[in-house]
Amino acid sequence: ETGVTQTPRHLVMGMTNKKSLKCEQHLGHNAMYWYKQSAKKPLELMFVYNFKEQTENNSVPSRFSPECPNSSHLFLHLHTLQPEDSALYLCASSQVGSGTDTQYFGPGTRLTVL
Amino acid sequence: QKEVEQDPGPLSVPEGAIVSLNCTYSNSAFQYFMWYRQYSRKGPELLMYTYSSGNKEDGRFTAQVDKSSKYISLFIRDSQPSDSATYLCAMTDTGNQFYFGTGTSLTVIP
Numbered sequence: 570e571t572g573v574t575q576t577p578r579h580l581v582m583g584m585t586n587k588k589s590l591k592c593e594q595h596l597g598h599n600a601m602y603w604y605k606q607s608a609k610k611p612l613e614l615m616f617v618y619n620f621k622e623q624t625e626n627n628s629v630p631s632r633f634s635p636e637c638p639n640s641s642h643l644f645l646h647l648h649t650l651q652p653e654d655s656a657l658y659l660c661a662s663s664q665v666g667s668g669t670d671t672q673y674f675g676p677g678t679r680l681t682v683l
Numbered sequence: 684q685k686e687v688e689q690d691p692g693p694l695s696v697p698e699g700a701i702v703s704l705n706c707t708y709s710n711s712a713f714q715y716f717m718w719y720r721q722y723s724r725k726g727p728e729l730l731m732y733t734y735s736s737g738n739k740e741d742g743r744f745t746a747q748v749d750k751s752s753k754y755i756s757l758f759i760r761d762s763q764p765s766d767s768a769t770y771l772c773a774m775t776d777t778g779n780q781f782y783f784g785t786g787t788s789l790t791v792i793p
Binding site: 573575602609614673674677 | 685687691715717719724725726727728729732771773780781782783784785786
């Protein structure tokens with residue numbers, strides 16, 4: 570595997586379900602991100618982890634819960650979601666402080682909440 | 684005021700045309716500027732990366748940054764149908780938080 574991988578690629582869940590999204594980066598980066606992408610809107614940053622420590626939480630509802638067990642893996646735990654949470658959820662990684670600060674994205678998980 | 688403004692399009696051009704995509708921004712602290720290409724149902728793919736002002740060329744793609752005007756551009760020469768995608772601009776100051784445009788949808792017609 571190379572780059573940033575995400576599983577599952579597609580997820581349909583009911584409002585009472587609990588599910589988790591998984592992201593893995595194979596680039597040796599020290600920062601990982603979760604974004605939400607909805608139609609006609611800019612990417613919305615949800616969470617940032619630098620060196621496994623959460624540094625940003627942009628007022629994300631508590632029904633989204635991130636977990637970063639190590640610098641290569643990132644999870645997003647989902648519970649009691651709403652239909653408006655349906656979107657493409659993108660994971661990204663970067664090497665902060667390298668002088669070439671840019672992000673590399675995974676393919677995303679297309680989430681549909683019924 | 685949004686941090687980054689980008690015309691969502693859609694933009695439709697004939698094959699072989701020169702395409703110009705643009706973003707404006709408000710934060711003068713931004714130093715790193717990126718263009719991503721996103722095909723339907725895929726994640727964004729890094730296309731071009733520039734630091735500070737100036738031009739950068741990579742094949743048919745040229746990225747320009749004008750920090751005095753807070754304006755960045757992506758030019759695509761000899762556009763191909765395979766260039767049909769949504770193009771996102773992005774920028775950052777420290778690399779901790781990135782700011783994205785809404786994306787411009789481009790269709791290149793054979």
